[in-house]
Amino acid sequence: MNHIKIDLERVISDIDRNIFGGYLENRVYGGIYYPDAPGADKDGLRSDIKAALEQMKMANIRYGGNFFSGYHWRDGIGPRQERPARHDLAWNRTVSNHFGTNEFIQFCRKLNVEPYLCANCGDGDMREAADWVEYCNGTGDTALVKLRREHGFAAPHKVKYWGIGNEVDSPGQIGTKTSQEYARAYTEYSKVMKRVDPDIKLFASAVCSWEDFPLGPEFLYRSTEWVERAQLMLEQAGDRIDYMSIHRYAHLLNSDSFETFMAFAADLNDRLTAYEGLIRAVSLERGIRHNIGIAVDEWGMHRSSSDISRNVPVNIARDEWGVMHLPADEKNAHRRESGAIVSLLEDALVTALYLNAFIRHASSVRFTNFGPMVTSVAKNSSRLDSRVLLETVYYPFELYSRTCGQLALDVFCSGDTFSGSYRNHAYTGIRTLDVTATLDAGRKQLVVYVVNQNKDQALESTVSLADGEFTGNVKVSVINGPDIKAENTETRPHQVGVQETTLKVSGRSFTLTFEPHSVTALVCVVS
Secondary structure, eight states: OEEEEEEEEEEEEEOOGGGSEEEESTTTBTTTBOTTSTTOOTTSBOHHHHHHHHHTTOSEEEEOSGGGGSOOGGGGSSOGGGSOOEEETTTTEEEOOOSOHHHHHHHHHHHTOEEEEEEOOSSOOHHHHHHHHHHHHOOSSOHHHHHHHHTTOOSOOOOOEEEEOSSTTOTTSTTOOOHHHHHHHHHHHHHHHHHHOTTOEEEEEEESOOSOOOSOGGGOOSOOOHHHHHHHHHHHHGGGOSEEEEOEEEEEETTSOHHHHHHHHHHHHHHHHHHHHHHHHHHHHHTOOSOOEEEEEEEEEEEESSOGGGTOOOOOOOBEEEEEEOOOSGGGHHHHHHTOOBOBHHHHHHHHHHHHHHHHTTTTEEEEEESSHHHHHEETTTOSSSOOEEOTTHHHHHHHHHHOOSEEEEEEEESOEEEEEETTEEEEEEESEEEEEEEETTTTEEEEEEEEOOSSOOEEEEEEESSSOBOSEEEEEEEEOSSTTOBOOSSSTTSSEEEEEEEEOOBSEEEEEEOTTEEEEEEEEBO
């Protein structure tokens, strides 16, 4: 028998709503910005995808990524017909620049989220970054402020969040920088950007390359040096850093076992713990007095159809997070060619495990961005001849975002365990029920999140309070499907979704059976 025990007074930390952020880059054009789509609004935004994003109740959206290491923001302002089309070196495509700074900020305002912009620290320079801040946030009578007003925006945009570079440690990035080069560049960029607007919050591009990983010849390298990078950044620019930005995608193969998928969460928790320690150690040594948060501003899962690790090493990322599969079988070759992403039930489980990790590390993880946002939410987002299908990974994000309380609780869990490995790291004693809990003290609402990582067996568990009582009904929301490979398709659009029931409980405990390969949220009223 498994046992989940909760002490309402064992608070880990408050939870920053910014952990429910999104990431927008590669699927702006033909995704959210699609003027030819049926029902597109006057700004060219696709209404059906925008409606799905609204349901996710995001706190912020990051406009960044590989594209921004070669992006020059002046290309994306002013009359659309006068904007220059450019060749995007990151994704090898032509970009019209019809969706730029003002369009992105308008998009964010429509969703009631905070915009987060990523300055070019690849082939750009610090003056360009400072000018962008002035164009967006300036209030004086300068040329850049006048230019913004000429473009129809009299009031400042008040963009609060700014990244300095994207994945600058990646060998495949435009303008890759060594530890010393980036620490120096960040210092100078931050200096001029903060002089333009002292109230902005800055993100240092800390690490995406955690380990050697196969992708292509240009990504060959021997050492990621992520510990040294963090130390140098904090030593040289710690007083100027508000967030250390890390990227962590789950790079998995279609041939990997289900246990390998689940073991990724143990690896993720280890790396978050390690980064917390790095920041605390250097902050203590250097006398850095303000709290530096961790921003996982890219996160998710990238799955490959074959084991290319035998051939060439690859890099990985994480100011974004999400789960993506490229289909492996021949009948789905057309989806590979079109760049379509396949999301399965097991991806939804990994998404929930990410969110559990962020809640568990709420004292340090203060900002995260799920991505790529559009393709992780809606299948066939670039097609006009079919309805938008919600991907499996949409459901855990929406459920957690809708129900999460303001306080993260330290949960005791005992019972079944399993073993697994990820990237040659073996883990034993992993709790089969991965559990976190949050509390909304004002509403006296406790929410318990449980991922059953057993693909075959339902697991019974007692849920109990150390003090206090459950009062009234418990709302039980379960994300599941017929098997771990279940996928939402046009012919079967609801294979994976949320089923909600109500459980009558009273007293200090109750017993519940958690379905195999499932994500469950228990919304409880407590006294």
